[in-house]
Amino acid sequence: MPLPVVDLHPYFITYDEVEGVIDWKTFFGNDHPVELDIGCGRGKFLFESTLAHPETNWLGAELDFKEGRRGALRIAKRALPNGRVIGGDAKDLLAKKIAPHSVAAARVYFPDPWWKTKHRRRRLFTDEFANLLAQVVMHGGHVHSWSDVEEYFKVISALMNNHADFEPMTPPEEPEGKDDLDYLTGFHRSRKKMGCAIHRGLWRRR
Numbered sequence: 001m002p003l004p005v006v007d008l009h010p011y012f013i014t015y016d017e018v019e020g021v022i023d024w025k026t027f028f029g030n031d032h033p034v035e036l037d038i039g040c041g042r043g044k045f046l047f048e049s050t051l052a053h054p055e056t057n058w059l060g061a062e063l064d065f066k067e068g069r070r071g072a073l074r075i076a077k078r079a080l081p082n083g084r085v086i087g088g089d090a091k092d093l094l095a096k097k098i099a100p101h102s103v104a105a106a107r108v109y110f111p112d113p114w115w116k117t118k119h120r121r122r123r124l125f126t127d128e129f130a131n132l133l134a135q136v137v138m139h140g141g142h143v144h145s146w147s148d149v150e151e152y153f154k155v156i157s158a159l160m161n162n163h164a165d166f167e168p169m170t171p172p173e174e175p176e177g178k179d180d181l182d183y184l185t186g187f188h189r190s191r192k193k194m195g196c197a198i199h200r201g202l203w204r205r206r
């Protein structure tokens with residue numbers, strides 16, 4: 001018999017439950033800066049950031065509800081007020097539910113590469129997505145993106161480096177990976193353990 005689905009409100013809500021454009025002060029109950037973790041997966045980065053940085057509000061967006069709920073559960077268990085996950089397509093979320101220039105940073109770690117040529121159009125990072133990032137990130141805010149897939153990272157870099165609204169910055173050093181907290185995300189950990197090189201990008205919204 002399938003296990004009953006635990007109610008994780010307000011730590012996990014679906015895109016359809018978000019009414020209109022999110023008012024961050026109402027959503028988080030304060031006016032601290034908001035950072036997005038787009039495609040947060042099972043939420044290692046989101047949970048650890050929520051715990052370590054209570055002065056920032058962290059919102060994960062995740063298409064796969066099961067994965068998104070795993071991250072939200074960790075936040076819910078500690079009743080952390082500054083972390084939330086929205087289940088749904090991040091592109092719709094950015095386009096329709098997030099006010100222009102209202103987030104301090106967007107993080108897109110290890111977006112799915114969709115290796116097969118016929119699946120490439122499913123990739124998250126496109127012209128349209130870069131425009132959505134420019135729309136929601138505040139002036140002076142940042143976009144971070146890491147990938148182990150060199151070819152995809154080149155595409156991401158080209159989109160961002162050539163975008164009129166962004167300027168490339170030097171990304172922070174990659175942690176050495178001595179203990180679990182040195183890995184940024186679940187994918188970072190698994191790819192480092194496989195010996196993959198990690199490509200890191202940081203851009204500032206003009």
Ligand SMILES: C[S@@+](CC[C@H](N)C(=O)[O-])C[C@H]1O[C@@H](n2cnc3c(N)ncnc32)[C@H](O)[C@@H]1O
Binds near residue numbers: 039041088
């Ligand atoms: C390769 S995983 C990386 C997960 C996590 N960022 C990490 O580094 O461990 C990519 C994640 O992005 C999610 N994803 C893909 N397209 C998405 C979209 N349009 N909106 C939200 N999440 C998406 C996938 O469901 C998956 O969990």
